[in-house]
Amino acid sequence: MNDRPVPDDRLSVWSLSDPEQPVRVGEVRLIAGNRGLSFTYDLNWIANGYPLSGDMPLQTAPLVPKDRELGLGAISDAMPDRWGEKSIRYLDRPKRVTPLDLLYFAGDRRFGALGFSINPDRYEPHDNGPLPELDSIEALMDLIQRIDNNEPLTEREKTIVSSTRTMGGAHPKALVQVDERECIAKFPRGSNVDIALIEHASLALAASAGITVSPTLPVRSASGHVVMIDRFDRNQGHRLHCLSAKSALLCGVDPAYPPIDELSYPAMADFIRQFADPDRQSENRKELFRRMAFNILIENTDDHEKNHAFIFEGRHWSLAPVYDVLPLMANAGHQEMIVGNDGLEGSLANALSQCERFDLKRDEAIETWFAVADRVSQWKEVFSNIGVSASDIEYLSDFIDSEDRITMRNRDSIHSLPAPGKGRW
Numbered sequence: 001m002n003d004r005p006v007p008d009d010r011l012s013v014w015s016l017s018d019p020e021q022p023v024r025v026g027e028v029r030l031i032a033g034n035r036g037l038s039f040t041y042d043l044n045w046i047a048n049g050y051p052l053s054g055d056m057p058l059q060t061a062p063l064v065p066k067d068r069e070l071g072l073g074a075i076s077d078a079m080p081d082r083w084g085e086k087s088i089r090y091l092d093r094p095k096r097v098t099p100l101d102l103l104y105f106a107g108d109r110r111f112g113a114l115g116f117s118i119n120p121d122r123y124e125p126h127d128n129g130p131l132p133e134l135d136s137i138e139a140l141m142d143l144i145q146r147i148d149n150n151e152p153l154t155e156r157e158k159t160i161v162s163s164t165r166t167m168g169g170a171h172p173k174a175l176v177q178v179d180e181r182e183c184i185a186k187f188p189r190g191s192n193v194d195i196a197l198i199e200h201a202s203l204a205l206a207a208s209a210g211i212t213v214s215p216t217l218p219v220r221s222a223s224g225h226v227v228m229i230d231r232f233d234r235n236q237g238h239r240l241h242c243l244s245a246k247s248a249l250l251c252g253v254d255p256a257y258p259p260i261d262e263l264s265y266p267a268m269a270d271f272i273r274q275f276a277d278p279d280r281q282s283e284n285r286k287e288l289f290r291r292m293a294f295n296i297l298i299e300n301t302d303d304h305e306k307n308h309a310f311i312f313e314g315r316h317w318s319l320a321p322v323y324d325v326l327p328l329m330a331n332a333g334h335q336e337m338i339v340g341n342d343g344l345e346g347s348l349a350n351a352l353s354q355c356e357r358f359d360l361k362r363d364e365a366i367e368t369w370f371a372v373a374d375r376v377s378q379w380k381e382v383f384s385n386i387g388v389s390a391s392d393i394e395y396l397s398d399f400i401d402s403e404d405r406i407t408m409r410n411r412d413s414i415h416s417l418p419a420p421g422k423g424r425w
Helices: 043-048 073-077 082-091 099-105 134-148 155-160 195-208 245-250 265-275 281-298 348-352 362-376 379-386 390-400 403-409 411-416
Strands: 010-015 023-031 036-041 114-117 173-178 181-186 216-221 224-230 242-244 309-312 317-319
Touching (some): 023 043, 036 043, 073 242, 073 245, 082 099, 134 155, 134 173, 134 216, 195 216, 195 224, 195 281, 195 390, 245 309, 281 348, 281 403, 362 403, 362 411
Antiparallel strands (some): 173 181, 181 224
16 A cells, blocks of 8 residues: 555645746545535635636635536546556555545646645645656556556556556556657557557648647557657646646636537637637638548547647637547547537538538638548558558558548549538548
């Protein structure tokens, strides 16, 4: 059992925009039979700070979630997900596992700019130790497998693997130091293809289609590649306040405006129109359309609301770079985010059905779609040049080059495009 102090019923919350000068924001407390959290702002933050999310207005009274499953937006985004919780249960073995415990044991390097401390007067997070470096990749992979198998680890081994607690997601990840950068390492996870190298190639293909991506680095290992993804929520030593699209859309970002309350690509475009820098919002909306088109055409059907994010820039919010993009190899024909009038259906007709919300006239949207499609049609060359094997490319072609997707890349078929809501194409 870990002998470090554990939370009782509250934690102090800090802003780490400048990690050298943490600023206390308020505190979270356990409520609802230890199943939920309330939050109270410090008076100084009320006077000088900003709402952490739209459901967290600057007020002296405690804030309680309207929906316990959703929680308070900014606090929920700071929580570890399934793998982080598994890692905490294994490495720290807390006597209880409440939302407060998960926030605390996740440590100092979570998504965004918030930190959590037992000490109300100083920022003293749970110490997860130094970040591992690139030469620890093989050891990390072995230790993650041992955690998955519930095999014992020594204290030194627990220190090596401690950075797996922090980041979100259902699959194993770890934070790794790469030169001066903090990167998220994503590991092979039982796929029959080199999934990490394919993700690196997919993001390179997205960049060639005019999409802003998080830089990646593939690292060869004994059992396939590991992909290192630069953190978009870090910038020259500063931490950026961010929200997932889930929190931004369902909880909002400004208490003066009701949340959009719709998990869709068009809703994200509306969010950009409402809260992005006016000088950049039109291009950001158009880029979002390119992202949606790319996800449909590359067969990335894991494009759910936590795989999109927004970055707070002081007065405005910007679309975070693309991350977690790769073919899902299922030919499901539908996305996780709503595309248009026909719901989740991944089709050109559905993508065009609400194109005006992306600041695109129908003809412009068609041209934008086919500009992306032209890049996707070159995927085999891009993937091969990056080093994806011929056998993996052949396997992927069953999905990226499915009959529906080849049709959606073919400009000559535009004349047979059905009216919106009249079927897939």
